[in-house]
Amino acid sequence: MLCAATFAAAQSAPAAKPQVVVLATGGTIAGAGATAANSASYQAAKVPVDKLISGLPELANVASVRGEQVFQIASESFTNEHLLTLGKRVAALAAQADVNGIVVTHGTDTLEETAYFLHLTVRTDKPVVVVGSMRPGTALSADGALNLLNAVTVAGEASSRGKGVLVVMNDEIHTGRDVTKSINIRTEAFKSPWGPLGMVVEGKAYWFRAPVKRHTLNSEFDITKLGALPRVDIAYGSGNATDTAYKAFAAAGAKAIVHAGTGNGSVANAVVPALRELRAQGVQIVRSARVVGGGFVIRNAEQPDDQYDWVVAHDLNPQKARILTMLSLAQGADSKTLQRQFLEY
Numbered sequence: 001m002l003c004a005a006t007f008a009a010a011q012s013a014p015a016a017k018p019q020v021v022v023l024a025t026g027g028t029i030a031g032a033g034a035t036a037a038n039s040a041s042y043q044a045a046k047v048p049v050d051k052l053i054s055g056l057p058e059l060a061n062v063a064s065v066r067g068e069q070v071f072q073i074a075s076e077s078f079t080n081e082h083l084l085t086l087g088k089r090v091a092a093l094a095a096q097a098d099v100n101g102i103v104v105t106h107g108t109d110t111l112e113e114t115a116y117f118l119h120l121t122v123r124t125d126k127p128v129v130v131v132g133s134m135r136p137g138t139a140l141s142a143d144g145a146l147n148l149l150n151a152v153t154v155a156g157e158a159s160s161r162g163k164g165v166l167v168v169m170n171d172e173i174h175t176g177r178d179v180t181k182s183i184n185i186r187t188e189a190f191k192s193p194w195g196p197l198g199m200v201v202e203g204k205a206y207w208f209r210a211p212v213k214r215h216t217l218n219s220e221f222d223i224t225k226l227g228a229l230p231r232v233d234i235a236y237g238s239g240n241a242t243d244t245a246y247k248a249f250a251a252a253g254a255k256a257i258v259h260a261g262t263g264n265g266s267v268a269n270a271v272v273p274a275l276r277e278l279r280a281q282g283v284q285i286v287r288s289a290r291v292v293g294g295g296f297v298i299r300n301a302e303q304p305d306d307q308y309d310w311v312v313a314h315d316l317n318p319q320k321a322r323i324l325t326m327l328s329l330a331q332g333a334d335s336k337t338l339q340r341q342f343l344e345y
């Protein structure tokens with residue numbers, strides 16, 4: 001039982017703030033435009049992380065924050081090397097006792113790919129939150145400051161642990177597995193086909209669901225000894241389709257081709273023979289869907305995947321399918337293992 005004096009001391013002792021590291025990679029959240037009217041024309045990746053942090057004094061109310069500039073690029077220029085470098089840095093920080101959570105600031109164009117990559121590869125239950133913005137900090141109604149404050153809040157909350165890599169944008173908390181950029185001109189840009197996990201409101205996270213697929217601590221993917229990722233390309237399906245891109249990617253060294261298929265991953269008659277031929281040569285063929293709002297590709301529906309030894313991406317969009325395929329092939333997976341992983345992760 002606490003005596004009155006101890007109770008009073010416990011009441012007044014300030015709770016230690018969580019320690020959150022902000023890893024900055026560039027994007028619009030570090031962007032700057034010529035005037036406050038420039039919400040779409042500006043330069044991404046201009047403002048250094050220390051300025052982002054010092055420009056937002058409210059951060060100190062929710063966490064003890066320090067920053068590291070990992071890259072300063074627009075995210076459409078992210079390469080596999082950037083992914084590996086970032087993944088290893090996040091893992092190293094997550095292993096430190098003096099780090100409670102990590103925030104990655106990122107351009108929004110490929111944010112969903114990096115978030116999924118980290119979700120699959122960082123072995124930690126500490127919160128890792130990826131965040132960006134749709135308007136540069138110089139614009140009227142810029143969204144980056146609140147997004148960053150919300151991301152640091154979520155990264156510092158114990159309730160965020162064990163949920164895998166999260167994406168915080170526009171007051172919503174998404175899983176890095178599902179989230180995708182769905183429009184390029186609104187602050188409400190990020191959607192998850194199965195809905196967000198929660199909301200951040202006035203500095204507090206409210207959760208409604210948690211991811212059930214394998215991730216982070218429960219993942220079999222390991223990048224600690226990887227120096228490179230195998231080449232995987234995406235070819236887009238459309239009317240009047242030809243097999244030119246598929247053959248060219250394979251000739252350039254692709255170990256797998258993700259077919260961004262029409263509808264439920266359907267493949268045009270003009271393309272099927274080339275994909276069968278490439279599979280016979282050892283290239284993995286992954287059927288995904290280009291459908292906006294969430295594709296859903298089922299094995300042996302549309303195409304005889306068992307007969308052709310093709311793989312389906314299930315509900316993962318083509319760009320996320322590329323990430324999973326690279327990690328899988330880096331560990332020497334065959335088509336059966338790759339298919340299992342598409343259903344488990």
Ligand SMILES: NC(=O)CC[C@H](N)C(=O)O
Pocket residue numbers: 026027028029044073074075076106107108109110132133134135
């Ligand atoms: N809103 C953004 O962050 C887009 C800026 C840039 N194209 C990038 O992805 O980094």
